[in-house]
Amino acid sequence: MNEKIHVLDSTAFFAGIPFQGEGKYYTTYQVLDEVRGRGIGAQLIHSRVQVTEPSKESVMKVKEASNRTGDQKSLSEADTSILAVSLDLIKSRLDEEVVLVTDDFAVRNVAEVIGINLSETAIRGNWKRITWVTYCKGCGKEYLDAKGSVCEVCGTKLSRKPKPTN
Numbered sequence: 001m002n003e004k005i006h007v008l009d010s011t012a013f014f015a016g017i018p019f020q021g022e023g024k025y026y027t028t029y030q031v032l033d034e035v036r037g038r039g040i041g042a043q044l045i046h047s048r049v050q051v052t053e054p055s056k057e058s059v060m061k062v063k064e065a066s067n068r069t070g071d072q073k074s075l076s077e078a079d080t081s082i083l084a085v086s087l088d089l090i091k092s093r094l095d096e097e098v099v100l101v102t103d104d105f106a107v108r109n110v111a112e113v114i115g116i117n118l119s120e121t122a123i124r125g126n127w128k129r130i131t132w133v134t135y136c137k138g139c140g141k142e143y144l145d146a147k148g149s150v151c152e153v154c155g156t157k158l159s160r161k162p163k164p165t166n
């Protein structure tokens with residue numbers, strides 16, 4: 001049986017990568033930028049994870065799909081890049097199984113629409129769960145239990161980010 005190819009987005013890094021496995025790991029430079037300086041060892045990343053860039057063609061496909069699903073506003077450049085690299089790998093590595101490891105709702109949504117396999121058990125099982133913090137990009141207030149979708153203080157739409165583990 002062939003090794004699985006895992007494509008990792010930033011939520012996968014925050015959750016902790018199962019480096020003990022024999023699988024192959026891929027990510028993009030944009031994702032690396034997001035996780036850098038968040039307590040994730042750069043050496044570890046470079047020794048086990050292949051960093052790559054998506055083709056323009058796949059980026060276009062992802063953008064079209066996210067427009068259709070209404071997820072385009074929720075997708076960061078890094079999100080788009082990781083979806084596009086998944087498409088590239090599916091095309092170029094036909095004999096291997098490619099799974100995208102992500103805990104981001106918009107990324108999962110678009111992945112399903114364009115036919116990218118998602119690794120669910122990885123996050124729920126071997127991977128540490130992510131704790132999300134809801135916060136306001138406008139004034140910085142953090143919410144443990146947000147009642148609405150906008151900030152009570154300044155009215156900005158609330159965002160969420162993974163809680164740092166240390």
Ligand SMILES: [Zn+2]
Pocket residue numbers: 136137138139140141151152153154155156
């Ligand atoms: Zn606010």
